[in-house]
Every structure is written in structure tokens, then in C-alpha cells.
Amino acid sequence: MKVRFTVNDKPVSAEVEPRTTLSLCLRDHLRLTGTHVGCEHGVCGACTVIIDGEAVRSCLTLAVQVEGRSITTVEGLAHGEDLSPLQASFRRHNALQCGFCTPGMLTTAHALLTEEPHADEARVREVLSGNLCRCTGYIPIVHAVLDARVAYGGPAWTGEAHAHHGDGEQR
Amino acid sequence: MKPPKFDYASPDSLAEALELLARGQGEARPLAGGQSLMPVLAFRLAAPALLVDLRQVPGLDRIDIGPDGVRLGARVRWRDIERDARLCTAAPLLAEAIGHVAHYQIRNRGTVGGSLAHADPAAELPGIAVASDALVEVASVRGQRTIAAGDFFLGALSTALEPDELITALVLPPWPARRHAAFEELSRRRGDFAMAGVAVGFELDGNARATGTRIAAIGAADRPLRLRTAESALDGRTVDARAIAEAAAAASAEVDPADDLHASAAYRRNLVGVLVERAIARACPPPFNRREAA
Numbered sequence: 001m002k003v004r005f006t007v008n009d010k011p012v013s014a015e016v017e018p019r020t021t022l023s024l025c026l027r028d029h030l031r032l033t034g035t036h037v038g039c040e041h042g043v044c045g046a047c048t049v050i051i052d053g054e055a056v057r058s059c060l061t062l063a064v065q066v067e068g069r070s071i072t073t074v075e076g077l078a079h080g081e082d083l084s085p086l087q088a089s090f091r092r093h094n095a096l097q098c099g100f101c102t103p104g105m106l107t108t109a110h111a112l113l114t115e116e117p118h119a120d121e122a123r124v125r126e127v128l129s130g131n132l133c134r135c136t137g138y139i140p141i142v143h144a145v146l147d148a149r150v151a152y153g154g155p156a157w158t159g160e161a162h163a164h165h166g167d168g169e170q171r
Numbered sequence: 172m173k174p175p176k177f178d179y180a181s182p183d184s185l186a187e188a189l190e191l192l193a194r195g196q197g198e199a200r201p202l203a204g205g206q207s208l209m210p211v212l213a214f215r216l217a218a219p220a221l222l223v224d225l226r227q228v229p230g231l232d233r234i235d236i237g238p239d240g241v242r243l244g245a246r247v248r249w250r251d252i253e254r255d256a257r258l259c260t261a262a263p264l265l266a267e268a269i270g271h272v273a274h275y276q277i278r279n280r281g282t283v284g285g286s287l288a289h290a291d292p293a294a295e296l297p298g299i300a301v302a303s304d305a306l307v308e309v310a311s312v313r314g315q316r317t318i319a320a321g322d323f324f325l326g327a328l329s330t331a332l333e334p335d336e337l338i339t340a341l342v343l344p345p346w347p348a349r350r351h352a353a354f355e356e357l358s359r360r361r362g363d364f365a366m367a368g369v370a371v372g373f374e375l376d377g378n379a380r381a382t383g384t385r386i387a388a389i390g391a392a393d394r395p396l397r398l399r400t401a402e403s404a405l406d407g408r409t410v411d412a413r414a415i416a417e418a419a420a421a422a423s424a425e426v427d428p429a430d431d432l433h434a435s436a437a438y439r440r441n442l443v444g445v446l447v448e449r450a451i452a453r454a455c456p457p458p459f460n461r462r463e464a465a
Contacts, residue, residue, distance in 0.1 A: 018178060055275060
């Protein structure tokens with residue numbers, strides 16, 4: 001079946017089987033391999049993409065279901081060669097090691113902060129609970145997201161001094 | 172794994188969707204958000220010949236609040252429920268429990284109809300439906316019917332739906348202004364399926380006596396259960412520490428949970444009692460929820 005949608009502001013089309021997941025369509029048909037596939041049954045969050053502003057698991061969505069929709073993948077976050085503020089924050093906080101979960105972390109956090117720039121630490125942790133990371137222990141990821149809020153119109157983060165003590169956010 | 176092969180249709184009317192389900196003779200399955208069906212397909216636990224996508228069927232995404240209660244269309248998502256402030260008063264138990272349902276990304280696509288049809292024994296919405304005496308509205312080419320939530324769930328991943336039937340809505344009856352409720356669950360991560368969960372509702376008369384008590388448990392059997400013995404232990408009594416303890420003990424004795432890798436049966440049995448105790452205590456409004464009163 002032919003499916004047409006928009007990826008990172010560009011109209012695309014692909015010839016897919018009905019059973020082709022959006023994750024597979026992005027990676028194998030459109031060669032956008034930034035979207036990672038971990039568990040392929042909706043548990044790990046690595047394949048998270050943004051559909052019309054909402055973070056979703058692309059392994060639990062069929063490509064044919066997104067006909068006419070607008071998708072943002074991790075490739076769509078940066079402007080050219082420049083890291084987005086969220087990506088730069090991940091780098092600053094060492095919020096990635098192997099990088100496998102990172103696309104899903106970034107897309108999830110981007111969707112969250114776009115809708116909720118004032119998300120507090122509890123909210124960030126709750127939202128990121130749907131994304132598994134096996135390297136970093138999450139703390140630098142949470143800090144990176146909190147620190148990036150200011151770029152979305154949210155509050156500045158002042159918790160740096162306590163980052164290594166696990167004290168969480170300073171207000 | 173990848174899902175097995177299937178055909179796909181995206182009808183733009185309910186009539187056409189029902190026609191496709193009927194013609195499928197049990198080999199067609201409806202698809203809404205796919206947050207339960209897609210994992211089932213990925214594990215190859217099901218291999219339908221046809222998926223009937225409901226995304227273009229009009230009217231299924233509405234939340235209507237009226238004299239008959241709250242009507243949640245089958246394609247209403249967790250996100251929609253979370254963001255509808257009217258539900259805090261119209262369906263307080265639902266509003267209270269919704270924060271436990273799934274993870275952020277799943278909530279953006281998971282639906283009411285999908286959760287009911289999937290019938291996971293630990294899912295929250297089936298428990299809320301059973302606790303609320305909700306009605307499941309279903310349709311087929313043969314007509315419409317309404318199934319009481321208590322009769323809808325037959326076992327793990329098993330419901331009273333006929334193969335050609337589609338859930339169109341869940342109706343939560345009107346919420347009495349004086350009914351108090353609480354929902355408690357324990358899961359390893361917030362958003363995971365519960366090891367066990369409990370929904371409690373009751374009204375209080377002038378002497379702090381409970382009436383119309385309803386207590387339901389999830390994750391404690393192969394389907395959501397009303398705990399009738401626990402309800403009887405509390406109903407008509409002053410809600411004090413002794414009544415709460417007796418209702419909790421009755422709840423523990425009444426459930427028959429299974430062992431699995433998340434928790435043993437004995438742990439779950441104990442947990443149900445603990446959650447019932449917490450839920451009743453928390454449901455009590457001031458001043459009844461003071462430590463000495465509870």
C-alpha cells in the first residue's frame with residue numbers, strides 16, 4: 001500500500017505492507033535510521049517519534065495509520081549542523097553513553113517540553129519512565145531535560161551544584 | 172518480532188467498519204490506537220486476516236457528559252481523559268486512576284475501547300468499569316447491545332464480545348455527589364501494569380456510615396473483580412479503623428491471585444488488603460479521615 005505523510009517538514013511517500021510499522025518504514029524505507037528499534041513491543045521507548053506534536057512509540061504504530069500526518073524524528077530536532085538546545089544539554093550533562101536510547105529520550109523530552117516547558121522534576125521523571133536507558137542511570141538525562149527547559153520558555157535550572165548528590169532540582 | 176501479514180482497511184463510517192468485521196467471520200480485528208493489539212501481533216499471539224482501522228470512523232472520540240453519566244467513546248485516549256477537567260467531578264474515580272494508566276507515549280495513543288477489548292487482568296480501566304457498574308456499548312451489523320462491565324470480562328484477554336462486535340463506548344453511570352472514592356495500585360514503575368490495584372467507592376451518611384460500597388481489584392485474578400465480601404464488611408458500618416481492617420482482611424481472603432515473575436500469589440493477596448485499607452482511608456473526606464477517626 002502507498003502511504004504519504006510528512007517527515008521533518010518534508011512530504012514523503014512509501015510503498016509498504018499493511019504490517020509495516022512506522023519504525024520500520026522510517027528506517028528501512030525512508031533511511032532515517034536515527035529512530036532506534038529496541039524491544040519492538042512498546043516497552044523500551046527507543047523508537048519514540050513525534051506525530052502532530054505528540055510523542056508515540058513508532059513500533060506500536062503502523063505506517064498506514066499515519067497517512068497525512070506530520071512526523072518529527074530525531075533527525076528533525078537539529079537545525080543543520082547545530083545541535084538543538086535539548087541535544088546540546090544532553091551533551092553538556094553527559095546524558096548519553098552508548099546512545100541507543102538517546103533518540104527516544106530526545107523526542108520524548110522535546111514533545112514534553114514543547115507542551116509543558118515548566119515540567120518539574122517529578123513530571124520529567126514520570127514521562128521518562130517510558131524510556132529505558134541501560135547506561136547512564138537516568139540522573140544526567142533528567143538533569144539535561146530540566147536544564148533544557150529554558151530554551152522552551154520554561155524556568156532556568158539551578159540544580160547543577162547538587163547534581164552529584166542526587167538531591168534533584170533546586171528551586 | 173514483526174507482526175504477521177494481514178490486510179488493512181480504513182473505513183470512514185461505523186456501518187462500513189461493522190460490515191468489514193462481519194464479513195471477516197472472526198478473522199477481522201478492529202484497530203484503534205494499537206497499544207495493546209500491536210504487541211499482541213508482535214508476539215504473534217494473534218494473526219488476524221484483516222485489521223479494520225477505526226481512525227476515520229466519526230464520533231468514536233467523543234467524551235459526553237449528561238444525565239446518563241459519562242460516555243467515553245471507544246477511541247477516546249488516555250490523554251483525552253487526562254486533559255478533560257470535567258471528569259474530575261463527573262467521574263472522580265476515573266480521574267483519580269488515570270495517572271496510573273500506561274506511560275506517556277502510550278497514553279497519546281491508547282484508547283478506552285482498546286483497553287476494554289484487550290482485557291488485561293491488571294489494566295486499570297476494566298477495574299474502574301467494574302467498580303462503577305459501567306456499561307459497555309457494542310455494535311455489530313446485527314444491531315446494538317449493552318453489556319454490564321461485570322459480565323464483560325470473562326478471563327485473561329477474554330471478553331463477552333462476539334467476533335463481529337465492536338465496542339463503541341463505555342458508559343459510567345452518574346456519580347452521586349456524596350460518593351467518595353479512591354484508587355490505589357502498586358507497580359514497579361509508574362505506568363507499568365499493576366502488581367495489584369484497588370478501586371473503592373462509598374457514600375457516607377450523617378453518622379459516617381458507608382453505603383453503596385463498591386470495592387474492585389485488578390491484578391488479583393484473571394479478570395477485574397468486585398470484592399463482595401469486603402464490600403459487605405464495610406457497608407452499613409461506621410468507617411473506623413476496625414471496619415477498614417475487617418474490609419481489608421476480607422479482601423485479602425476473597426482474591427485468588429496467581430504467581431508470576433512480578434509477584435507471588437501470597438504477596439499479591441497481602442497487597443490487595445493493604446491497598447484496600449489505604450484506599451478506604453484515603454477516600455474518607457475530612458473530618459472522617461483523621462487518624463483517630465480512621
